[in-house]
Amino acid sequence: MSKRVAITGNEAVAQAMRQINPDVVAAYPITPQTEIVQIFSTFVADGDVDTEFVTVESEHSAMSATIGASAAGARAMTATSSQGLALMWEMLYIAAGLRLPIVAPVVNRALSAPINIHCDHSDTMGARDSGWIQLYSENAQEAYDNLIQAVRIAEHADVQLPVMVCMDGFIVSHGMENAELLDDDVVRSFIGQRTPKHSLLDVDRPATFGALDFADWYFEHRRQLAEAQTHVKGVVLDVAKEFAKVSGRSYDLFEAYRLDDAELAVVVLNSAAGTAKEVVDDLRDKGMKAGLLKIRLFRPFPHEEIVAALAGKKAIAVLDRADGLSTMGGPVFVDVRSAMYDAPGPKMVNYIYGLGGRDIDTEQIAGVYWDLARIAETGKVTSPVTYLGVRE
Amino acid sequence: MSANGKEKGWKDVPIGGLILEAGSSDKYETGDWRTYRPVWDQEKCRHCMICWIYCPDSSILVREGRMVGIDYKHCKGCGICAHECPAKCIDMRLETELEADRAEGAGAGASAGGACCAKSGGEAGGK
Structure with missing residues (x-):
């Protein structure tokens, strides 16, 4: 049975991550996202998830570790805000270019300078041309629902792209709301297992990730990336349709x-x-x-x-x-x-x-x-x- | 190249730049980056191996202690061999000039290149 709870956006997202039970989470604290990973780390400590939790020294490393884990075949996640996302910038393009289905909640916060911890969308707007899919969420319920759907969207065979799930810092991340959480079993069967076509740990079918790609092939691989974006709409709608069946909540492109x-x-x-x-x-x-x-x-x-x-x-x-x-x-x-x-x-x-x-x-x-x-x-x-x- | 002779397009290759076969770098003929080609004069060569020591791309071909040619599939034309050669037996020639020579049927540049590669120089490296 799903349950209706009073919950903040950060708590709802952390609960979604617990239910997703990713293989690897690598993250670094930054306001107002910190709470998501902090709460998630208690799930790790309590044995509620099977996740390998990697504490790293920066967001650049967080995204790098997430990329490595995803290339290895893991379901890998991170979470960040603002300057943290800005520090990931170089690696965001690599995640998308390598076609890794990473899912990351991003709690929207202004960028420095002047330094400010509160909400605006400058951070994720700066990543809008990186090749990541971006889903925006009005409230805690939508952030929770989007995060669960994001796993399916990212890993869809026709997509294979990372997804950023955005919600407003403090206004949603720290505001207490009424939201409905699904059963753990419902989420787990909805997202299923990740079955990558190729991965670094698949020793029977070895693959090289991140090889040099010059003027003779780079353009073709970027063209593939553009093509994948054209498949996203349909997949988002299909996943939403299935999600409506298990949740009773319907979603569209807008x-x-x-x-x-x-x-x-x-x-x-x-x-x-x-x-x-x-x-x-x-x-x-x-x-x-x-x-x-x-x-x-x-x-x-x-x-x-x-x-x-x-x-x-x-x-x-x-x-x-x-x-x-x-x-x-x-x-x-x-x-x-x-x-x-x-x-x-x-x-x-x-x-x-x-x-x-x-x-x-x-x-x-x-x-x-x-x-x-x-x-x-x-x-x-x-x-x-x-x-x-x-x-x- | 695909079977029909048409160069592969974006729909024909694995996504994300993945390479699914082992040892494929061997097929990547980086020699086609070359602007200048080292042309070796076999008559003047003393087989001192100075070029072999200095070549940063292991493109000096050696058999039984003697230099036998240059691997044009991988030589990028940096010219270090020509610079270091004490016998001055390596001449750096523009690929475009050698192309023109070949087109005119003069054949001087083409035949002077050494025996290592039937396909070399200006041809686009196969993938």
Whole structure:
């Protein structure tokens, strides 16, 4: 029987890791992720898991050890945040390039400088072109469910890619919520065993990993990596369908909240979606045709589906919790607007919000919808990129 | 090359750059990185083995204590042998010039290369 519990995001993710029972976990502490691995280490100490737990001297080493373990055929995991993910950067590309199905929760936190431990998405946005799949989670329940599904997605024969499961630092990682955990047996049978086609420890069929790959073959291997990304969408949906059968909870590439008949739409990831739903309900009561699109799969970017969901809207605002610093908006805006280029043209604007853990409230999000209403009415965009909640 | 003579594409090889056979580095003919080719003058050679000592790629071929040629499948044309040779019997020649010589049928560069490899020089190394 599944059980309903009061649990923080970090605890929920640690419980999912216990149920996944990975062969190897190599990790290094960093706020606000530390708790995940700390809790998991008690499962190791108590013999609740069979995991080889490797304490390493840095996140670079954590990812390196995870890569080695995964290449050896193990189900390998790590977890990190912010500067830790930044320190893994070199190895992230290697994990993806070697096609290793590593799964890693990442608790979103701002990047230095100035130093800050609170939530924004600068860390995982910096890894968006590394070849990792990225799933974003609104709350503890989604982080837990995404992590379990991530194992199946990563290891799928047509995918063979690492997956990052993102959730908001402190807001979700340390906030106590109501969530439903599955039975250990249900999770274990859902994820099954990893059966790698090739591994370093398969002495009967030896394989070389990480050989030199020059101008004569590198391009072909990168082309394979791009091809694998095209398989991800379908696998994410298939796994979600199976997950719904065991959990009763359904997942898609994104959540469309009151979006079908909406004229004004906001696009957002992670916890701010919860706040935005409140705003949508309130504005609907006032007669505004407001809707929300919450992206779950950000990498690869499900552009066709997103365009289909947003086509025909009068105005769209993309909320980015990271600044691209390109002077043309945040990373989610750039992708959504690029995807929408060929769609019959709704006006699009971008809001950079919540950097370094700055709160975003319902009033601010309602303000975004009112801006959209004005843009829809006048057809004029006066400010394509707005910093929402910064003191002028 | 695949069986039909077409060079293999991205769909034809294992993912992630994995190599599934042992000893495949032996087939990787790094000699095709070469710009300059050492051309050995057998007549002037004293078989002192200085080139053999200095060659960083073990590309000096030796039989019964005598130099017999250069392994063009692996020689990358660094020119150390030519620089160190006390008899000045190794001449560094541009591969492109030797190609042109061969195309004209002069054959001087091609035949001077030594007896080790039927296939060598400008040809793209097989995979």
